[in-house]
Amino acid sequence: MAHKRLRFLGVVVAAMVLAMACGGTSGGGTPAKTYKIGLVTDIGGLNDKSFNHLADLGLERAKTELKVQGDVKESKTGDDYIPNLADFATKKYDLVIGVGFLMQEAVGTVSAQFPTVNFAIIDGAGTDAKGNDLKHTNVQSLYFKEQDAGAMVGAMAGWLEKNGKAKKNQHKIGAVGGVSIPPVNHYIAGYKWAAKMEDPSIQVIIGYSNNFTDPAKCSGVAQSQINQGADVEFQVAGGCGLGVLQSAGKAGVYSIGVDADQKDADTSVIASALKKVDVATFTAIQSVVKGQFQAGALTFSIANDGAGYAVDNFTLPADLKTELDKIQSQIKNGTLTPPADIPA
Amino acid sequence: MPLGSVLFAFVVGALIVGVTGANPFSAYASLICGGFGIACTQGENPALQISSTIVFLIPLITTGVAVALPFRAGLFNIGAEGQLLAGSMACTAIGIKFNTLPTPILLPMVLVGGMVAGALWAGVPGVLKATVGAHEVVTTIMLNYVAQWLLRYLIIGGPLQLGPGTSKSLPIGDGARLATILPASNSLIIFGLPSSVFRVHTGLLIALAAAAAFAFLLWRTSFGYEIRAVGQSQKAARYAGVSVRRTIIVTMLIAGAFSGLAGAVQIAGVDHNLTDKYFSDTTGFDAIAVALLGLGSAVGIVLASILFGALHSGGAIMQSDSGISGNLVLVLQALILFSIAANFVGQIRRLLPGFGKPAPLPPELPPAAGLMSGAAATPPEVT
Numbered sequence: 069m070a071h072k073r074l075r076f077l078g079v080v081v082a083a084m085v086l087a088m089a090c091g092g093t094s095g096g097g098t099p100a101k102t103y104k105i106g107l108v109t110d111i112g113g114l115n116d117k118s119f120n121h122l123a124d125l126g127l128e129r130a131k132t133e134l135k136v137q138g139d140v141k142e143s144k145t146g147d148d149y150i151p152n153l154a155d156f157a158t159k160k161y162d163l164v165i166g167v168g169f170l171m172q173e174a175v176g177t178v179s180a181q182f183p184t185v186n187f188a189i190i191d192g193a194g195t196d197a198k199g200n201d202l203k204h205t206n207v208q209s210l211y212f213k214e215q216d217a218g219a220m221v222g223a224m225a226g227w228l229e230k231n232g233k234a235k236k237n238q239h240k241i242g243a244v245g246g247v248s249i250p251p252v253n254h255y256i257a258g259y260k261w262a263a264k265m266e267d268p269s270i271q272v273i274i275g276y277s278n279n280f281t282d283p284a285k286c287s288g289v290a291q292s293q294i295n296q297g298a299d300v301e302f303q304v305a306g307g308c309g310l311g312v313l314q315s316a317g318k319a320g321v322y323s324i325g326v327d328a329d330q331k332d333a334d335t336s337v338i339a340s341a342l343k344k345v346d347v348a349t350f351t352a353i354q355s356v357v358k359g360q361f362q363a364g365a366l367t368f369s370i371a372n373d374g375a376g377y378a379v380d381n382f383t384l385p386a387d388l389k390t391e392l393d394k395i396q397s398q399i400k401n402g403t404l405t406p407p408a409d410i411p412a
Numbered sequence: 413m414p415l416g417s418v419l420f421a422f423v424v425g426a427l428i429v430g431v432t433g434a435n436p437f438s439a440y441a442s443l444i445c446g447g448f449g450i451a452c453t454q455g456e457n458p459a460l461q462i463s464s465t466i467v468f469l470i471p472l473i474t475t476g477v478a479v480a481l482p483f484r485a486g487l488f489n490i491g492a493e494g495q496l497l498a499g500s501m502a503c504t505a506i507g508i509k510f511n512t513l514p515t516p517i518l519l520p521m522v523l524v525g526g527m528v529a530g531a532l533w534a535g536v537p538g539v540l541k542a543t544v545g546a547h548e549v550v551t552t553i554m555l556n557y558v559a560q561w562l563l564r565y566l567i568i569g570g571p572l573q574l575g576p577g578t579s580k581s582l583p584i585g586d587g588a589r590l591a592t593i594l595p596a597s598n599s600l601i602i603f604g605l606p607s608s609v610f611r612v613h614t615g616l617l618i619a620l621a622a623a624a625a626f627a628f629l630l631w632r633t634s635f636g637y638e639i640r641a642v643g644q645s646q647k648a649a650r651y652a653g654v655s656v657r658r659t660i661i662v663t664m665l666i667a668g669a670f671s672g673l674a675g676a677v678q679i680a681g682v683d684h685n686l687t688d689k690y691f692s693d694t695t696g697f698d699a700i701a702v703a704l705l706g707l708g709s710a711v712g713i714v715l716a717s718i719l720f721g722a723l724h725s726g727g728a729i730m731q732s733d734s735g736i737s738g739n740l741v742l743v744l745q746a747l748i749l750f751s752i753a754a755n756f757v758g759q760i761r762r763l764l765p766g767f768g769k770p771a772p773l774p775p776e777l778p779p780a781a782g783l784m785s786g787a788a789a790t791p792p793e794v795t
Contacts, residue, residue: 106732111689111692139732140731140732141728141731141732141738142728142731142737142738142739143728144724144727144738144741144742145689145692145693145694146687146688146689146690146692146693147467147468147682147689147693148724148728149689150611151460151464151467151725151728152728154460154464154609155456155460155728155729155732156732158455158456158457158460158605158609159454159455159456160455170688170689173580173687180598180608181598181605181606181608181609182606183598197580197582197583197684197685198574198582198583199574199575199578199580247568247577247579248576248577249576249577250577278568278569
């Protein structure tokens with residue numbers, strides 16, 4: 069009996085040694101280097117129709133265009149960030165991408181443990197527990213000028229009010245933010261600034277739901293803004309903001325989506341302010357493949373096609389199209405600079 | 413029987429993987445690699461995988477015990493999650509407030525603080541059950557939400573928030589932290605990786621001690637006997653001179669202390685601050701599956717925790733190595749629970765005499781019986 073067990077143990081040990089030996093050899097020999105890219109989602113998962121989904125699109129594009137090997141790990145809970153990042157790093161991936169500011173601390177920790185592995189993080193940096201950027205030389209931060217995207221949809225809303233093409237035309241529009249944090253306020257800043265530029269008499273009603281997930285909360289804020297006369301509602305509140313779009317639909321006014329193209333969320337969505345996470349992800353991968361990886365902040369804006377807008381369930385009048393193209397090119401060449409802070 | 417449930421889950425899981433056109437054997441191979449560091453083919457570090465499995469299983473043991481103990485008394489504690497959050501909040505608050513104190517003072521403070529908070533969180537349903545007969549399933553579930561929203565308030569706009577625009581707390585003081593078993597150094601190389609990568613901490617010993625304490629309490633003390641007596645039949649227990657009310661309340665207090673300890677250990681050993689990841693924490697719910705799979709015994713709970721910890725850390729490897737969604741792990745966990753429920757319906761009914769009945773307190777207890785609990789404590793002569 070004991071003998072049998074011992075033999076079984078021997079077989080297991082032999083299998084383990086063999087497996088480890090195989091693992092050791094298969095990694096090295098190939099002559100043409102295939103770059104290995106690891107993508108770790110946050111708890112939103114790949115089907116969030118937003119950040120994680122867009123990052124995956126960027127990775128897929130890199131797989132076809134740059135012939136990289138791309139692997140994804142979806143984080144089920146916040147406890148998974150560090151193990152998921154560490155596994156890719158252990159396997160010596162050429163770039164490990166963390167999606168979203170929720171992973172800042174995890175990227176900060178793991179990038180210190182694996183100084184020879186390159187990391188990129190969407191909307192954040194590698195930080196310590198207090199949120200200070202550790203400025204590791206192997207971490208690239210992919211930031212966005214949300215105000216650029218906000219300005220495009222703000223200009224659209226302002227033009228509609230000025231020319232009496234909105235639903236109520238009382239020169240009032242609204243914006244519903246999730247929580248008053250920088251990325252949310254950047255969007256709203258651009259929105260308000262551009263709307264005022266188009267229609268100086270406009271009033272922009274800004275509210276916060278203090279929530280990013282519960283549509284009912286955002287719905288309430290949007291409803292009160294609509295009751296005050298707002299007829300274009302801009303949502304900057306993630307999943308919560310779906311309630312804004314639906315409320316606008318019920319009240320028969322226009323709404324504007326955020327981050328990804330939210331055309332299908334509600335028929336009231338006339339446009340979406342886009343944060344092109346796919347472009348950012350692809351750019352980061354491309355820099356590694358070209359051997360040009362650089363640590364530090366990389367900012368995506370209209371200038372490098374990393375931010376923009378999409379026209380959704382709405383036909384743009386020719387005048388408005390001309391106006392928007394003009395503003396876009398002026399932001400691109402630096403004539404116009406949307407502010408990062410909400411103007412008075 | 414639990415082995416049968418696990419086997420059943422894996423067979424059905426294999427069928428699901430097969431139907432979707434993938435190879436179940438490679439899926440399970442990578443799952444085993446991810447969970448136990450065995451037979452890895454894609455360059456995983458076995459020690460790292462074992463380490464993350466252990467990190468995941470530590471809170472499962474302690475919360476598993478917190479579900480199993482009331483279960484023995486015929487109580488269904490669905491609130492382990494809320495109690496864990498209460499423990500983690502207390503631990504963080506104390507660890508920040510007294511962050512200059514040295515380890516020998518502060519560490520016991522945060523751990524005991526977490527236990528007290530968890531005990532209070534579970535004590536409320538215990539008292540309600542014992543006095544007005546409010547069903548503990550409902551009250552513990554509701555208190556989970558209270559804990560989650562309290563946590564949300566504390567770190568978003570509340571007193572523990574790190575700064576405007578953040579959704580986390582300050583880190584706890586160094587004195588409040590549990591040591592890792594390997595030195596936390598980025599330059600010292602152990603098992604081929606910097607040693608700080610291996611996050612196994614001394615909370616493992618605390619969790620094992622909790623499991624041992626649970627077994628001792630249940631089988632070697634008179635209170636443990638009372639718990640089991642109440643679980644078997646409240647009527648008989650009362651007749652034998654056991655105060656059912658006291659047993660229910662104290663059982664819930666102890667269970668909450670275990671859960672609270674799990675939360676405190678998680679903060680002191682792994683996270684060192686409260687973050688938004690606790691909004692989506694599911695440890696206290698996985699604990700129910702762990703307690704059921706472990707048949708409510710200490711050894712069983714430890715083994716079930718190892719399985720669930722391994723599934724958790726294996727899921728991510730399975731997704732990146734075999735291209736099979738890590739969600740398969742959730743399917744496996746659900747299947748395990750499902751087959752346990754299917755096999756043990758009778759047993760669950762027997763263990764939960766009050767479950768499903770409108771009035772959980774026995775009807776022969778008169779409304780003013782609260783005053784008589786002293787009288788009930790002096791038993792009639794039983795042969």
